[in-house]
Each structure stands twice: as C-alpha cells, then as structure tokens.
Amino acid sequence: MRVHIGSDHAGFELKNYLVAELTADGHDVVDHGPASYDAEDDYPTYCIPAAEAVVAEPGSFGIVVGGSGNGEQIAANKVKGTRAALAYNSETARLSRLHNDANVLSIGARMHTEAEALELVRIYLSTDFSGDQRHARRIALLAEYEQKCSS
Secondary structure, three states: OOOEEOOOOHHHHHHHHHHHHHHHHEEEEOOOOOOOOOOOOHHHHHHHHHHHHHHHOOOEEEEEEOOOHHHHHHHHHHOOOOOOEOOHHHHHHHHHHHHOOOOOEEOOOOOOOOHHHHHHHHHHHOOOOOOHHHHHHHHHHHHHHHHHHHO
C-alpha cells in the first residue's frame, strides 16, 4: 500500500518512526518531509503536498503529523478531494475509514507515545470503508459541496 506522510517540527521524530515502521510492515512510504528538524518550519509546507499526492494517486493513503494534529488536519483538508480525520484513539482511527472513508489520517505527536500512534495508523490502514449507503451518501454530499464551492 502506498502511504504519503508529512509533518512539521513537532511531528518530525514521530514521522521518522512511522516511516521506518510502515516500511518494515511492507508499505511503500513516500516521505514529503521535512528531511531535517527545523523548529521554525510550517506544517502546510509538508502536509499539503502529502494530501495532494494522495488525491493524485487514488487508492493511496496519507498520514500527517504535528504537535496536536489539528493544524495538519486542517491543512490537508484544504486540498480538494481530501478527507482528513484526526485520530485520538483506536475508535476514531477505525471510524475515520469505516464511516468517513478518510484518505488522510492526522496524528498528534504530543498526544501519543510512538507505540500508540503506530497502533492508530495500523488500525486506520487496515480498516476498509463500510460502503454503507448512508455513509456513502454523506461523503457524496461533501464532495458535491466541495465541487460547487471550488468552481
């Protein structure tokens, strides 16, 4: 599975850990940066390209990482076609895929241990969208609104 990942300085160490672990799990991981730690970097610089890559490559997934994960989720959701969800426990990670068909997951590095964050990512990547009509309808309504507003 192709996984695009990006972070900011607060998520830099966790991003590197996730890249290594997901690669070891057999995923094709594309690291959108940063390549080195910079305490003054800006999350949109890395999270937006990760989300753009996910949208450009249907079937791939994205992970964005920051201190809380909030800004990173917001940045990713600015990309048309992105459905980024913030996971703060195993249930939100699972439901992000099962009900929302999220193609990007946001994680707060200051909110979780490395092991907890990896578990959230593994749950997210291993959960399929349910395909239930009510969930598909809601996703279609969001896509319709997004299309209308970006014209």
